[in-house]
Amino acid sequence: MLRSYLTLAWRVLSRRKFFTAISLFGICLTLVVLMVASAVLDHIFAPMVPEVRQDRTLGVFRARMTGDRRMWTSMPGYLLLDRYARNLPGVERMAIFSMPQSVYSYPGGQRVRSFLKRTDAEFWRVLDFRFVEGGPFTDQDVANGSMVAVINATTRDRFFAGEPAVGRTIEADGQRFRVVGVVPDVPILRLVSTGDIYAPLTTFKTAAYKNELMGGFGGLLLARSRDDFPAIKAEMETRLRHVPLPNGWKELVAPAESFFEMVAGNLVGGRDDERSHPERLWAVMASAAFLFALLPAVNLVNLNMSRIMERASEIGVRKAFGARARSLVGQFIVENLVLTMIGGALGFVLSWACLIGLNASGLIPYARFTMNFRIFAYGLGLAVFFGLLSGVYPAWRMSRLHPVAALKGAAR
Amino acid sequence: MIRHLLKLVWNRKRANLLVAVEILLSFMVLTAVITLVVFYADNYRRPLGFEVDRIWTIGIEMNEGGGPGSVTVQSDGSATAPAADEERMRRRAQRELVQQLLLAMRDLPDVQDAAGAAIVPYGGNTWSSDIQVGGRRYRYGASAGTDELAQAMGIRVTRGRWFTAEDDGAAWRPVVINERLANEMFPGKDPVGRYLDEERPDEQTSLRMRVVGVIQDFRKDGEYSAAENFLLSRLTLDDATETVEPVRELVIRVKPGTTAAFEERAVARLRAAAPDWTFQAAPLATSRETALRVWLAPLSAIGIVAAFLLLMVAMGLTGVLWLHVTQRTKEIGLRRAKGATIVRIRRQLVGEVFVLTALAAAVGVLVVIQFPILQVFDVVSPTVYAISISASLMLLFLLTGACAWGPGRVASAIEPAEALRYE
Numbered sequence: 080m081l082r083s084y085l086t087l088a089w090r091v092l093s094r095r096k097f098f099t100a101i102s103l104f105g106i107c108l109t110l111v112v113l114m115v116a117s118a119v120l121d122h123i124f125a126p127m128v129p130e131v132r133q134d135r136t137l138g139v140f141r142a143r144m145t146g147d148r149r150m151w152t153s154m155p156g157y158l159l160l161d162r163y164a165r166n167l168p169g170v171e172r173m174a175i176f177s178m179p180q181s182v183y184s185y186p187g188g189q190r191v192r193s194f195l196k197r198t199d200a201e202f203w204r205v206l207d208f209r210f211v212e213g214g215p216f217t218d219q220d221v222a223n224g225s226m227v228a229v230i231n232a233t234t235r236d237r238f239f240a241g242e243p244a245v246g247r248t249i250e251a252d253g254q255r256f257r258v259v260g261v262v263p264d265v266p267i268l269r270l271v272s273t274g275d276i277y278a279p280l281t282t283f284k285t286a287a288y289k290n291e292l293m294g295g296f297g298g299l300l301l302a303r304s305r306d307d308f309p310a311i312k313a314e315m316e317t318r319l320r321h322v323p324l325p326n327g328w329k330e331l332v333a334p335a336e337s338f339f340e341m342v343a344g345n346l347v348g349g350r351d352d353e354r355s356h357p358e359r360l361w362a363v364m365a366s367a368a369f370l371f372a373l374l375p376a377v378n379l380v381n382l383n384m385s386r387i388m389e390r391a392s393e394i395g396v397r398k399a400f401g402a403r404a405r406s407l408v409g410q411f412i413v414e415n416l417v418l419t420m421i422g423g424a425l426g427f428v429l430s431w432a433c434l435i436g437l438n439a440s441g442l443i444p445y446a447r448f449t450m451n452f453r454i455f456a457y458g459l460g461l462a463v464f465f466g467l468l469s470g471v472y473p474a475w476r477m478s479r480l481h482p483v484a485a486l487k488g489a490a491r
Numbered sequence: 492m493i494r495h496l497l498k499l500v501w502n503r504k505r506a507n508l509l510v511a512v513e514i515l516l517s518f519m520v521l522t523a524v525i526t527l528v529v530f531y532a533d534n535y536r537r538p539l540g541f542e543v544d545r546i547w548t549i550g551i552e553m554n555e556g557g558g559p560g561s562v563t564v565q566s567d568g569s570a571t572a573p574a575a576d577e578e579r580m581r582r583r584a585q586r587e588l589v590q591q592l593l594l595a596m597r598d599l600p601d602v603q604d605a606a607g608a609a610i611v612p613y614g615g616n617t618w619s620s621d622i623q624v625g626g627r628r629y630r631y632g633a634s635a636g637t638d639e640l641a642q643a644m645g646i647r648v649t650r651g652r653w654f655t656a657e658d659d660g661a662a663w664r665p666v667v668i669n670e671r672l673a674n675e676m677f678p679g680k681d682p683v684g685r686y687l688d689e690e691r692p693d694e695q696t697s698l699r700m701r702v703v704g705v706i707q708d709f710r711k712d713g714e715y716s717a718a719e720n721f722l723l724s725r726l727t728l729d730d731a732t733e734t735v736e737p738v739r740e741l742v743i744r745v746k747p748g749t750t751a752a753f754e755e756r757a758v759a760r761l762r763a764a765a766p767d768w769t770f771q772a773a774p775l776a777t778s779r780e781t782a783l784r785v786w787l788a789p790l791s792a793i794g795i796v797a798a799f800l801l802l803m804v805a806m807g808l809t810g811v812l813w814l815h816v817t818q819r820t821k822e823i824g825l826r827r828a829k830g831a832t833i834v835r836i837r838r839q840l841v842g843e844v845f846v847l848t849a850l851a852a853a854v855g856v857l858v859v860i861q862f863p864i865l866q867v868f869d870v871v872s873p874t875v876y877a878i879s880i881s882a883s884l885m886l887l888f889l890l891t892g893a894c895a896w897g898p899g900r901v902a903s904a905i906e907p908a909e910a911l912r913y914e
Contacts, residue, residue, distance in 0.1 A: 385815065
């Protein structure tokens with residue numbers, strides 16, 4: 080049955096090549112835009128090196144303090160993380176990192192701007208960096224405030240023209256660091272792990288950060304398993320309820336949450352609602368995709384409708400010989416899905432080209448947009464979604480044609 | 492004629508409804524993109540309010556930890572905000588150091604002017620506030636600058652004056668506002684010398700703000716940003732006057748002919764004077780380039796996608812109309828047989844499409860017009876909407892007209908004798 084549908088679909092599509100081309104153009108365009116968008120989102124949120132244990136990692140990325148007629152939102156401070164986010168139940172490892180600071184150096188008289196991120200030694204164990212050269216700095220380095228640094232490949236190129244860097248020193252913001260390791264570039268959209276230069280927390284120019292509840296730091300919590308997440312979140316919430324706050328401040332909130340939950344909380348969360356609503360962000364993204372696909376879908380519906388009416392006599396014959404509405408609908412949806420799948424395949428290739436172009440343009444530093452199996456699955460899903468969106472109405476209309484009128488080709 | 496066309500359209504309402512929906516959606520896309528373009532183009536031609544050439548901005552991070560208003564938890568577990576005295580001492584030490592940095596900069600042979608500021612253009616930092624004057628609330632973007640800032644940045648004062656030493660020890664907080672804010676707050680009156688009533692709970696100084704001058708419209712975010720209200724207050728670095736904001740940026744204007752190597756020398760000098768601080772130096776022109784790219788990248792992405800969408804619609808519509816014509820071969824043949832000329836047939840087809848377009852566009856305009864009425868994006872002025880809607884309407888008719896033209900040719904080529912026997 081399906082085979083004959085497929086053969087039929089192929090015949091129909093190759094009969095009117097011009098119309099098939101117009102349809103394919105629309106399908107392709109739609110899927111390219113949706114697939115590029117999902118590749119970018121995948122690049123921001125999905126697990127990838129060095130964030131490979133993302134499925135059991137939570138973070139503390141935002142803090143909010145409220146008081147009499149005022150509110151203060153920022154990243155958590157070092158003190159908050161150090162004193163209240165350590166030794167949570169079910170957490171294997173806990174790391175603290177600073178928000179990257181942009182620092183300037185002038186090797187050979189040229190300005191180089193780098194993002195300097197300061198971390199503890201646990202950072203290198205929670206995340207899974209694949210070192211190109213050397214290795215991470217140690218607990219000892221952090222305790223002693225040693226002026227050592229891990230740099231990324233681009234920084235190595237800028238300072239040492241790509242030659243081995245371990246053991247050599249770089250200057251940034253007036254401080255000199257001895258390079259102990261080199262890691263591959265991490266895309267700038269991976270806010271947790273990205274950086275050009277990574278140095279121990281204790282190399283900050285002043286130690287003022289150690290006393291701050293608010294501002295400038297993030298925490299990573301590597302849980303033993305996902306099942307521990309609710310307990311960890313609850314414990315963090317309880318602990319923060321007992322933080323002594325300065326006069327005038329009433330409440331401190333700093334949720335333990337996944338990166339996606341953080342983004343959802345920031346983008347679509349309520350102002351006074353510390354709970355993140357990841358499902359709202361999903362809803363927003365799905366509606367955006369739907370709205371975007373609406374015009375191409377209506378365009379395809381229009382083309383499909385016109386083409387069906389052209390085939391009115393064929394449908395009339397099938398109806399006259401007792402074909403049921405359901406099988407006609409099935410036939411037409413299969414035809415439309417074949418068309419969208421071909422468009423999807425073309426779109427997949429074109430998206431790939433777009434992503435390569437986007438990577439080469441350097442618009443987003445260190446971007447490595449790629450096509451992977453996940454994106455392929457998204458793409459397939461999107462093609463089916465689009466095929467159904469544009470195929471159901473024409474199929475329904477077709478199945479309702481009156482056989483006599485249809486046989487005469489007098490369909491309106 | 493129109494009534495007849497309406498009837499023809501109505502007779503094929505099912506097929507036409509879908510086409511009309513497609514035209515409606517295209518109109519939305521067209522209006523959205525054109526509004527964006529008109530909005531940015533309109534912004535681009537407005538005055539910027541400052542100069543870009545030969546200016547360096549140097550950001551200062553004082554590495555204080557949590558930033559302004561920091562909170563400390565002491566070892567016994569009780570938490571305090573730093574004592575007011577302690578805080579004041581710290582601020583005073585910072586001001587003194589900034590003063591030294593400015594002197595060090597003026598000492599360099601390449602430097603023409605050096606000033607301190609709270610926020611600089613293209614910086615990405617924003618300070619916005621609101622104020623109640625005469626019972627109405629005004630929102631504005633704010634910054635603060637030292638007495639040399641107008642000179643260093645080329646800010647043009649159109650009324651009154653910029654801050655000078657004569658503001659020292661004044662019983663008010665001297666501010667300058669831009670023309671837009673002046674016109675909004677004091678329409679038709681001279682704002683210079685007027686006080687701005689203020690009621691903000693956590694204001695650090697209790698002084699009232701008083702306008703000493705009006706400057707040309709100032710747009711911190713640059714060429715593509717919308718006109719905004721702006722207010723600059725005075726920064727001082729000596730002890731005589733308390734200032735609210737610390738200096739976060741140095742603004743340096745260099746002499747003509749200064750090379751990029753200046754930057755390294757200046758930064759080395761600053762680092763030597765304040766080893767605990769972090770300095771981020773860049774020519775304003777470079778920051779501007781980066782900022783403009785950030786504005787333009789999403790705009791061009793939207794533009795490209797929209798252009799492809801409209802191309803798709805154009806091709807799709809042509810195809811659909813063409814099929815409609817072939818389905819109506821008999822009808823057209825009949826008209827031809829009754830003596831209708833080719834021109835009239837084509838006029839009918841294009842006319843039908845225009846009727847459809849007009850209906851779709853009417854709905855579209857009704858929807859789009861809600862945006863200015865409800866002030867969904869209040870930075871976009873009604874004029875911009877009016878221009879964009881009219882331009883979109885014109886382009887829409889052009890688009891659908893072009894789509895109907897080709898099928899119209901096909902229709903007019905139909906021979907009556909053949910058409911009447913067409914199956």
